[in-house]
Amino acid sequence: MEMCNKTALRVFTQMNSHLFYEIQLSTLCLSYAVNMLLSAPLLLAMTRSPSMLGKLRFLLLTHLLCCDNLQLLVLSTGAVLFTHWHGMRVSQCVILAAASQGCSIVQILLSAALAVDRCVAIKWPLRYELLMPPSRRRAVVACSWAASLLTVSVGLYLALSSVQINSTLPRCRTLVIAHCLTGALGLWIFCTVVSALLLPGCYLTTLGCFLLLAWDVRGLLRSRRAALTLALQAVQMLFYSVPLLLNSHLLPSRLQCDALDIAAGNFYSLGVSLIPLVYGYHSRELQRRLVQAPLRNNIIPE
Template identity: 65%
Template sequence: MGMCNETTLKVFAQMDSRLYHDILLASSSLSYVVNMLLSVPLLLAIARPPSLLGKLRFLLLAQLLFCDNLQLLIQTTREALFTSHLGMPVSQCLIFTAAFQACSMVEVLLSTALAVDRCVAIKWPLRYEPLLSRARKLTVVGVVWAVSLLASGSALSMALTNVQVNAILPRCRPLVLAHCLTGNEALWGFCVALSALVLPSCYLITLGCFLLLCWDVRGLPRSRRAVVTLALQAVQMLCYSVPVVLSSYLLPSVLQFDTLEIAASNCYNLGISLIPLAYGYRSRELRKRLRQTPLRNDINPGQ
């Protein structure tokens, strides 16, 4: 293990820290504003009476939009703190890293659940509603959040107890954090589990649903629309994976540099922006609601 001091940690910074964090702050802030403008109308349309939250796909979409905005807020706050102080203590960096990884795990699992939900709804429409009771819908959402938060929280608590020196870090990366921890097995295990187990499993499930639906819609007159929607979902999942893999111990140290991290962050932000387009604005039911004006009570009080 290397020494956790300012001289050693500067090796991980390839460009000026202020410029690096200014770029990430501008990118995160812009993505946060764009995502809010795209997602808020969808959330209002879903929650408008009669609420669509009783349907699993809209419940998952609402949770996914909320999680995306939360993660972008966490990312923007982290870069704002880095920009103002040109560094961050190890303990704070661990907290932000764990929060980012937890949100990433929630998003990947929710996206996979949406792909499975769409596949079941299209292939077995008569069995779809009886199969998914209200309790089962809430259980799916609860399990996704509980597993992600428990895994990241456990790894964070064990990592915080192993902080060697609470030095000021120039970057929040696992290889940088490893120099300041006496034992990083918990953090390493969580990153590896998310990057090497959860992501491939979710991709295989999403890919299977994608191929299955593409095979089923090949002869339908509007199959092109379905294929475009499924392709957007596939691209969105791939964009999700880039920063998750980059934030793990699986990537060689020679590939962890500033320009690649900036590109990965922009790629991830693009994936987040595709969520409202792939799952929301391409839904006929939501588009119809967005075009409708809220019903007004035209009855006079005296009548």
């Protein structure tokens, strides 16, 4: 019990918590503004065209952009609350962390689904409509959100039922929150199993889809466009894994420091604002749609 108090937090923090969240809030506000500025034209172009949303890659991209903005909003809200409240109860910290983790899971699943869709569209173009009918496309998106909601709900229930002392913490950090939980063996096993299945599974799926295409099209590896796509996939999955890794109980305690939190948070929040959007502006169909939209608006009816 003595570990779940403000005195014990000094072991894991090197900076004033108010200053820490002010720095985090400034970065998140900048990232959120940039993300909204870049994603708004894409979302407007895709949502105003039912034919584009009928294609799985654009449907996935729409949900991916919305999820990015949602997670940045959750993180910004947490920073604002800590800046004004100068602390948060253990149960509230658990809920905030669960919301961020849920968005990360959706992002990783949607990214893997984008890789699979691209592989099917290129490898079996004539059978694409048979392999990916409209009902299956909607099911892919629904399953991504449902899997995240179910995983987070179970983890949140296990965590809240294990809260030992619901005291006020000046910093939400997994290593500190763990000392406020009792009998959390079930939570530890659940988080370990989810991490062991989710991250490697999505990574291997993305890598396998690219290698499958590279094997069928030998010149794919020498294509700059293909190399850029692979690099963006790798960086995108890395960015989306940052919240899961930082909030994981598997992260060694010696790595739990303010410098790492700030650096990784900035790296993630700024990167996540740019990397998914490259897939949108990289699409020739979306480029034509974005160019045609202003032209249509300039047409004055007689």
